Amino acid sequence: MNKASILDTLMQGTARRPLIPEGVLGEGIAPAEPCTAPRLMALAVQAELFAMPLVPTEFDEVAAQDDPRSIVPEAARPLILRLVSGKGNPPDDAAALALALALEAGGLRLHPFDLPRLNAFVRKHSDVLGQAMTGRNDESAERVGDWFASDALDPTNWTLATPARKATFIAQLRGSDPASARALVEAQLPVEKADVRLRLIDALATGLSGDDRTFLESLANDRAPTVKQAVTRLLARLPGTGAAAAQIEELVSRIAAGKAGLLRKRITLKLQLPANLKGPAPITEWLAANFGAVNSSSLGAAFGMSGDAMLEAAQGDDDLVKGIAFAACAGREWSLLEDIARRYVPHIWAEFLQPGLAAFGVVLPAERSQWISAVIPGAVAPASLNPWVLTALHEAFAGPLPAAQARALFAGALKASHPSAELFTATAALMPLELLSEVRASFGRLPPELGARANSLIATLICLNQGTTQP
Incomplete structure (x- = not known):
């Protein structure tokens, strides 16, 4: 007796074919009792429920999710949950960004059991964490790209990476093979959204040369205004192009040369800004868009001056000095930028954060390190520090700062006249690994509401980083 024979007999009627309990299913059931049939039926139904499904003749092949990263150490799981989940633990502040960047740098992924509680954090930082972290089965989530280690990207798979990694890959390839990188971007741009197209165009600033002119000119009519502006910036950095000549002419027309001094005359330069610019933010955007599209050498040559002489002539005009700093960054003239930070505008580093470093083609980690060394060559004034600028610096630098600059910012934050928990959190997020234990002792002496x-x-x-909690 089996489940099929039981159900078949019940369907035909037990009057003609009585149910006789036998075998495994009939063990312990008396044949003549009134409840025999219902008991056998119940057993047959239970056996049916636990039956193995039929094996299909064909299978749909679905690519398995391949994420070779190690899961975070067990000791780190409660610390991560405490940091970026639950009430009062924002998933989108400086601490959350520092955590995301640390996971990326360490090649770590979150524990799958923790993902539901960390959903907001994962979604906010999906570009850093990678699509494999967000869960492919969530149809409501927009796909942002697959996770790949930086050294695993190549011309065959780079298009599957997140937007940030795409841009970094192109910038790195531009350093060794500009033509191949340009060809990859040319093939990929038509299928990308505007924000990704902008990143890829900015990445072409690395290794920019006259060979890029034809391709860039073909993008001058891109449907996105931000992309068109980025293309114009790059064309203006190429000597001999119409865009370069027009940009230099525009700036020269707004810079008036004069002389000052009684006994020893010196040349002065004054910048006349457009009359429709009202407020610091629009002025900074204009300066970045116009001076960031040239280099200080080309601008100085238009006045018959070196970069240093032009800077000397511009002293007293803060907007012009800021513009020269933007031009120095675009031209990778780090020594001139460092001179500006030391002698004229100590907080010039903060002025780059509104337009963003990508606007000046600073994409590669090596160039970001050169930039930060130039703009923060010494101590940092406490008055120039606030949570917004430090968080923006963290986003622009895409990770902790070098030790020298991190120490300068840390010392300035401790002397801030208006300390806050947000300020100290943003400062901690900028600390490199070698300074964490040192600054932890200082933050531990702060009141709990601040530290x-x-x-x-x-x-x-x-x-x-160590795999164990510290005492």
Whole structure:
């Protein structure tokens, strides 16, 4: 007796074919009892429920999710949950960004059991964490690209990476093979959204040469205004192009040369801004768009001056000095930029954060390090520090700062006249690994309402890097 024979007999009627309990299913059931048939039917139904499904003749092949990263250390899991999940633990502040960047740098991924509680954090930083972290089965989530280690990207798979990694890959390839990188971008641009097209165009600033002119001119009519502006910036950096000549002519027409001094005359330069610019933000955007599209050598040559002489003539005109700093960055003239930071505008580093470093073609980690060394050559004034600029610096630098600059910002934050938990958290997020233990002791002496989140971040970062919590 089996489930099929039981159900078949019940369907035909037990009057003609009585149910006789036998075999495994009939063991212990008396044949003549009134409940025999219902008991056998119940057993047959239970056996049916636990039956193995039929094996299909064909299978749909679905690519398995391949994520070779190690899961975060077990000791780090409660620290991460405490840092970026639950009430009062924002998933989108400086601490959350520092955590995302640390996971990326360490080649780590979150524990799958923690993902539901970390959903907001994962979605906010999906570009850094990678699509494999967000879960491919979530149809409501927009696909942002697959996770790949930086050294695993090549011309065959780079289009599957996240937008940030795409741009970095192109910038790195431009350093060794500009033509191949340009060809990859040319083939990929038609299928990308405007924000990704902008990143890829900005990445072409690395290794920019006259060979890029034809391709860039073909993009002058891109449907996105931001992309068109980026293309114009790059064309203006190419000597001999119409865009370069027009940009230099525009700036020269707005810079008036004069002389000052009684006994020893010196040349002065004054910048006349467009009359419709009202407020610091529009002025900075205009300066970045126009001076960031040339280099200080070309601008100085238009006045028959070196970069240093032009800077000397511009002293007293803060907007012009800021513009020269933007031009120096675009031309990778780091020594001139460092001179501006030391002698004229100590907080010039903050002026780059509104337009963003990508606007000046600073994409590669090596160039970001050269930039930060130039703009923060010494101490940082506490008055120039606030949570917004530090968070923006963290986003622009895409990770912790070099030790010298991190120490300068840390010392300035401790002397701030208006300290806040957000300020100290943003400062902690900028600290490199070698300074974490040192600054942890200082933050530990702060009142809990000021240092609690900074300390929580530092403990998490130490645990991620060492695999164990610190006492």
